[in-house]
Amino acid sequence: MSGKSIYVRNDNYLIVRLRDGDDFFERLTAVLEEEKIRSAILVSAVGMMRDVEIGWFGGEEYQKRTMSEPMELLSMTGSVNAKEDGSLFMHLHVVLGSSELNTVGGHLFRATVHQTNELVFLLPRGITLKRLKEGEGLLRLFPELKR
Template identity: 35%
Template sequence: MKYQKDGNTVFLVADKGENLFEALYKAQAELGFTGAQVKGIGALKNIEIGFFHCDEKNYDKTIIKEEKELLSLDGNFTFNEGKPFFHLHAVLGNEDYTTSGGHLFDATVAVTLEIYLQLNNLKVERKPNAEIGLNLCEL
């Protein structure tokens, strides 16, 4: 993982074989930011994604081992019960030109990963919400 920073913008590149989340958390630890918007593209494999069922208050998760185009990575950086937390969603391109996606739990870079972080000074905390079944942002 390598990155360049200009003002509040960071451009991060992770290489083949790197874990997406490990790269992001390493950059956050080195840069020390408290808030960020995340956008990215690239290619991933060993992707764990999920779909949240509001009525059941749980995620259905699946692991996609094969390589997929990362058409869109979108999310944010906050703190979840005091710990650094990247909340990411992904849209994946399939070989037949269809798409799939969901909440991103884990992934390995298949070719390259290019991410823009737009940093801010907000320190948003997530706290458990019993009615929803998730840790939600408290403002």
């Protein structure tokens, strides 16, 4: 770990900068926990990543690929959700660019920040994003109005 993350939050947005060497999920989870955020929509992400594991769901299991080289974070979409037990679940997909200017993409399982990651989350007011198991056991999104 390379030190505390830099972030700011208001009622509508959470803006986070992760630092070189940060474990992406570990550091982002720490920020979300500290701010008690259980629902968020990722609207922007830029930077670089290394030691990335992404996957493609083939119907029964994920086919995963790991890339150790630094790659540009060209796009990341997804959401932060609460699971049934209240724990956090991040459903994130990425498109990454290599030094040869090729792209790869898929569900993000693991990554280390290379140089920086800059993320902007929308904090939905009056809506909770939950993840519950459905059908074949995958965690599915269930948006709900807060009561």
